[in-house]
Amino acid sequence: MLELRDIVVRYGPVVAVDRVSIRVEEQQVVALLGANGAGKTTVLKAISGLLPCASGDIAWGGGVISKLPPHRIVRAGICQVPEGREVFAGLSVYDNLRLGAYLRRNRHAVRSDIDRMYEYFPVLAERRDQAAGTLSGGEQQMLVIARALMSSPAMLLLDEPSLGLAPLVVQQVFSILRRICDDMRLSVLLVEQDAETALSIASYAYVLEAGRVVVEGSSVAMQGDESLRRSYLGY
Amino acid sequence: MRSVLHGHPRLVGLVISALVTWLLNEVLFPTPLNGYLVVLFAYVGGVVVARLSRGDHRYAALGPLVPLVFLAQNSIGVTELTQILILAIAALGLDLITGWTGQLNLAQGIFIGLGAYVTAILASKHGWPILLTLPLAGLVAAAAGLLLGVLALRFDGVYLAVLTSAVALAGPVLLLHYKSITNGVNGIIVNQPQPPGAFADWLDTDQWGYYVTVVMAIIAVCISWNLLSGRIGRALRALRDSPIAAKGIGVDLTRYKVLAFAVGSFWAGLAGGLYAMTIGFVSADSFGLFYSIQFLTIIVVGGLSTISGAFVGAVVIYELSTNVQTIGFATTVNGVALSIPQAAVYAILLILVVIFAPKGIIGIFSDKSDWSRLTQRLRGGHNRSTDVVQAQADRPPIVRLDAPEDPHPAITSY
Amino acid sequence: MHLDLQLITSGLAIGSVYGSIALGLVLIYRSTGILNFAQGEMATFSTYIGWSFVVSVGMPYWVGFLLAVLAAFLLGAVVERVAIRPVQNQPHLTVVIVTLGLFLLFNALSLKFWHSDVRPFRSPFPSGSVHVLGTYISWVSIGIFGVSLISMAFVGIVFRFTKVGLAMRAVTSNPMASALMGISNGRILSLGWGLSAAVGAIAGMLAANRLLLDPNMMQGVLLYAFAAAVIGGMTSPVGAVIGGLVMGVTNALVSSVSWIGSDLSLAATFIVLVLILLVRPQGLFGRQIEVRV
Ligand SMILES: Nc1ncnc2c1ncn2[C@@H]1O[C@H](COP(=O)(O)OP(=O)(O)OP(=O)(O)O)[C@@H](O)[C@H]1O
Ligand SMILES: [Mg+2]
Numbered sequence: 001m002l003e004l005r006d007i008v009v010r011y012g013p014v015v016a017v018d019r020v021s022i023r024v025e026e027q028q029v030v031a032l033l034g035a036n037g038a039g040k041t042t043v044l045k046a047i048s049g050l051l052p053c054a055s056g057d058i059a060w061g062g063g064v065i066s067k068l069p070p071h072r073i074v075r076a077g078i079c080q081v082p083e084g085r086e087v088f089a090g091l092s093v094y095d096n097l098r099l100g101a102y103l104r105r106n107r108h109a110v111r112s113d114i115d116r117m118y119e120y121f122p123v124l125a126e127r128r129d130q131a132a133g134t135l136s137g138g139e140q141q142m143l144v145i146a147r148a149l150m151s152s153p154a155m156l157l158l159d160e161p162s163l164g165l166a167p168l169v170v171q172q173v174f175s176i177l178r179r180i181c182d183d184m185r186l187s188v189l190l191v192e193q194d195a196e197t198a199l200s201i202a203s204y205a206y207v208l209e210a211g212r213v214v215v216e217g218s219s220v221a222m223q224g225d226e227s228l229r230r231s232y233l234g235y
Numbered sequence: 236m237r238s239v240l241h242g243h244p245r246l247v248g249l250v251i252s253a254l255v256t257w258l259l260n261e262v263l264f265p266t267p268l269n270g271y272l273v274v275l276f277a278y279v280g281g282v283v284v285a286r287l288s289r290g291d292h293r294y295a296a297l298g299p300l301v302p303l304v305f306l307a308q309n310s311i312g313v314t315e316l317t318q319i320l321i322l323a324i325a326a327l328g329l330d331l332i333t334g335w336t337g338q339l340n341l342a343q344g345i346f347i348g349l350g351a352y353v354t355a356i357l358a359s360k361h362g363w364p365i366l367l368t369l370p371l372a373g374l375v376a377a378a379a380g381l382l383l384g385v386l387a388l389r390f391d392g393v394y395l396a397v398l399t400s401a402v403a404l405a406g407p408v409l410l411l412h413y414k415s416i417t418n419g420v421n422g423i424i425v426n427q428p429q430p431p432g433a434f435a436d437w438l439d440t441d442q443w444g445y446y447v448t449v450v451m452a453i454i455a456v457c458i459s460w461n462l463l464s465g466r467i468g469r470a471l472r473a474l475r476d477s478p479i480a481a482k483g484i485g486v487d488l489t490r491y492k493v494l495a496f497a498v499g500s501f502w503a504g505l506a507g508g509l510y511a512m513t514i515g516f517v518s519a520d521s522f523g524l525f526y527s528i529q530f531l532t533i534i535v536v537g538g539l540s541t542i543s544g545a546f547v548g549a550v551v552i553y554e555l556s557t558n559v560q561t562i563g564f565a566t567t568v569n570g571v572a573l574s575i576p577q578a579a580v581y582a583i584l585l586i587l588v589v590i591f592a593p594k595g596i597i598g599i600f601s602d603k604s605d606w607s608r609l610t611q612r613l614r615g616g617h618n619r620s621t622d623v624v625q626a627q628a629d630r631p632p633i634v635r636l637d638a639p640e641d642p643h644p645a646i647t648s649y
Numbered sequence: 650m651h652l653d654l655q656l657i658t659s660g661l662a663i664g665s666v667y668g669s670i671a672l673g674l675v676l677i678y679r680s681t682g683i684l685n686f687a688q689g690e691m692a693t694f695s696t697y698i699g700w701s702f703v704v705s706v707g708m709p710y711w712v713g714f715l716l717a718v719l720a721a722f723l724l725g726a727v728v729e730r731v732a733i734r735p736v737q738n739q740p741h742l743t744v745v746i747v748t749l750g751l752f753l754l755f756n757a758l759s760l761k762f763w764h765s766d767v768r769p770f771r772s773p774f775p776s777g778s779v780h781v782l783g784t785y786i787s788w789v790s791i792g793i794f795g796v797s798l799i800s801m802a803f804v805g806i807v808f809r810f811t812k813v814g815l816a817m818r819a820v821t822s823n824p825m826a827s828a829l830m831g832i833s834n835g836r837i838l839s840l841g842w843g844l845s846a847a848v849g850a851i852a853g854m855l856a857a858n859r860l861l862l863d864p865n866m867m868q869g870v871l872l873y874a875f876a877a878a879v880i881g882g883m884t885s886p887v888g889a890v891i892g893g894l895v896m897g898v899t900n901a902l903v904s905s906v907s908w909i910g911s912d913l914s915l916a917a918t919f920i921v922l923v924l925i926l927l928v929r930p931q932g933l934f935g936r937q938i939e940v941r942v
Binding site for chain 3: 333337339341386389390392393394396397398400401402404405408409411412524525528531535539579581582583585586589590593
């Protein structure tokens with residue numbers, strides 16, 4: 001179980017995330033919603049250790065991880081798919097996937113996982129030797145998701161996986177994600193602009209505004225509350 | 236001159252500096268007093284007066300130049316002070332190039348060398364009066380600097396570092412090669428000029444050299460000041476802080492970068508001429524990459540983009556490079572005597588300064604945040620200011636939409 | 650200028666030394682954007698360590714050689730950790746100043762421990778020559794060239810075919826993403842510095858006999874290595890190695906022209922460097938790097 005307890009994250013003097021508390025149970029999908037600049041990415045970066053928490057702490061699987069460097073957090077089983085398709089542009093698709101499994105020792109299992117990713121995302125199989133930077137935007141998005149899964153995490157942090165994808169591809173990616181979550185028994189913290197889609201996958205959601213949690217509740221309740229949808233989620 | 240002396244408080248600060256110096260030097264301490272103390276007192280006096288009269292205290296930094304005029308009789312050695320001022324003049328020039336316009340120049344030493352050779356050749360081989368060669372030394376170096384500055388426009392960052400260090404490495408070799416002009420490894424001996432008739436009774440050669448240098452330093456400071464306090468100064472600051480933004484608001488990058496290189500090299504050449512005049516010997520191996528790095532060290536340790544930084548840095552580096560052996564950095568580790576060589580101390584100082592006090596000595600004293608950052612880093616603490624605590628008060632209520640009994644239902648199917 | 654095979658091979662030998670130092674510069678530059686001015690001085694320092702093992706302690710040459718390379722590796726890694734990492738995110742000028750400080754530091758340390766007199770250091774290669782294509786090529790040249798090439802090829806293999814090499818390429822390509830893969834960027838960068846220093850030490854050991862071992866041995870080499878790295882556009886390892894070889898050969902040929910001599914060949918190198926920078930700033934092999942705002 002991942003638990004953020006009153007974390008504060010700052011960029012210099014600017015407080016970007018202000019006492020945010022979030023809980024993600026095992027094998028639960030939780031959505032983190034909010035307008036541009038609300039602080040969603042910042043929350044994920046704090047969990048991954050890319051940004052320090054000015055106060056508050058983050059508990060994961062019985063320990064506190066808020067002081068660990070990013071690579072230790074990956075080792076602890078939390079893997080982030082960063083915003084904006086951060087592929088290793090000059091490296092091949094295959095090398096990108098191998099890097100996803102950087103911490104894993106069992107070569108055999110890694111190889112079979114790569115094959116499994118090729119199964120989930122057949123485009124990647126076709127382009128396995130192509131430089132990742134030359135993939136299309138959607139293909140790159142699939143690659144970063146597959147790459148994160150290669151670390152066989154217990155918890156996946158997804159930052160706007162639908163960004164810039166065609167609606168049809170969004171559906172495709174989300175349905176693959178669903179399948180993977182079931183197969184790999186993953187917990188997911190999902191950041192999304194597209195609240196409707198996110199709520200359809202998640203069971204619980206938090207709405208962030210100007211760095212603070214303003215609403216939280218089950219997806220069903222959120223979908224049912226029309227005024228809330230209008231004012232915060234925009235659909 | 237107008238903008239330097241504009242406004243009474245600054246003028247008053249300067250006058251007070253002069254008075255304090257005179258008092259300290261002649262009345263209170265007729266015995267030789269440590270010159271740095273005098274300079275410090277004079278500076279503080281100038282600052283206090285400027286502050287009290289609500290003037291800009293930075294202008295009182297000119298104060299230290301005033302006491303210098305009176306220091307030739309006692310205090311620290313005149314020759315020592317002369318060399319410090321020469322270093323400072325060249326450092327001022329380098330600061331214009333590297334500090335103000337952000338162009339890393341590792342060839343300042345070779346421009347000093349150029350100036351030194353101009354003076355030495357004209358004075359020794361052609362019998363020119365030495366004072367007449369000084370502006371020419373500056374101009375020749377400025378011309379070379381102009382050339383390098385135009386070249387430098389095509390490069391930035393690491394390429395400029397490569398280019399200028401190549402100049403610094405290749406320059407001395409070239410100077411040594413053309414023996415017919417430079418006398419090769421034998422170098423050129425320059426006869427130090429005698430003070431002219433009217434001064435001959437009061438001053439010896441060293442003191443005369445010292446006063447010439449002081450005058451040059453004052454001219455250099457005044458011109459730099461005028462250059463940097465007005466419109467050009469603002470443009471240069473914009474350029475340094477964000478080159479691309481400066482371009483956006485219409486600052487002509489090209490002109491200022493080249494100008495900085497030319498003027499900065501002029502000061503180097505002038506300093507070179509003074510060097511030849513006061514040391515009395517010029518040889519190419521003195522002007523290599525190490526020499527250039529020394530000036531970079533001066534401006535970094537003193538404080539980049541500050542005029543006083545060049546002087547403070549020059550004092551520190553000069554003293555360090557001449558006295559380190561006697562200061563006694565020798566220690567024993569496990570009974571083995573270990574003395575750290577001078578250049579190593581110098582290098583470690585440089586590294587420590589950029590890591591811990593990136594604004595240099597001037598920055599430490601003039602900028603509170605820098606000082607607290609330094610002490611904090613030394614203590615290893617984190618910088619947590621109060622706004623987090625303050626924010627606690629106004630936390631908005633969180634709307635919970637759930638039935639309370641089951642806030643986090645585990646998901647088994649979608 | 651006569652195209653003398655003997656001159657060319659001797660140029661290739663010293664060129665491989667330039668190439669090694671340039672390779673070290675490029676490895677560090679492409680992963681961190683840092684120009685390591687201390688690359689040559691660290692090599693000199695490590696060479697002295699090797700010299701001490703071989704001459705003072707009396708170890709067999711190749712044992713001393715390996716120890717020196719190992720020491721250099723550790724030295725590089727420690728330098729990264731202690732001096733570079735604290736300023737890594739500082740402005741460019743700050744980082745360059747730190748490497749200049751290291752340049753001074755290692756020069757001073759070499760001077761301190763081994764003094765300024767030239768230390769004779771015998772070459773590990775036989776002194777004779779071999780008769781090829783109508784000329785004689787010295788074993789020393791062949792040895793320097795061969796060992797340098799092997800060491801550079803080793804670096805290439807590490808980068809291309811090992812997991813650590815993959816991680817190094819990942820950190821170079823996208824440090825944020827590599828941290829999210831569980832790679833400790835700091836450790837990888839330390840490793841990169843260690844590797845660069847080790848390659849430099851090999852170059853220093855090989856060149857010591859030819860250039861004469863003194864504390865300033867590598868300063869001229871550094872200029873040629875800069876030129877070589879610039880030929881490679883600062884980012885291409887292969888370009889840097891080829892650049893080094895080109896510099897070595899042209900230099901040998903230019904120096905042999907009577908009215909130029911070895912003094913002016915340094916200046917000629919400088920002119921070549923400026924011309925390359927003017928005509929093709931991205932180098933003959935490199936790609937254009939975007940300027941970060
Ligand atoms: N490196 C930074 N330096 C300063 N401020 C930053 C930095 N990164 C983000 N911010 C600020 O922090 C706030 C939160 O940014 P964040 O990236 O977390 O938003 P977000 O919710 O992910 O937005 P989006 O939906 O557009 O991705 C914003 O106001 C942003 O301007
Ligand atoms: Mg975001």
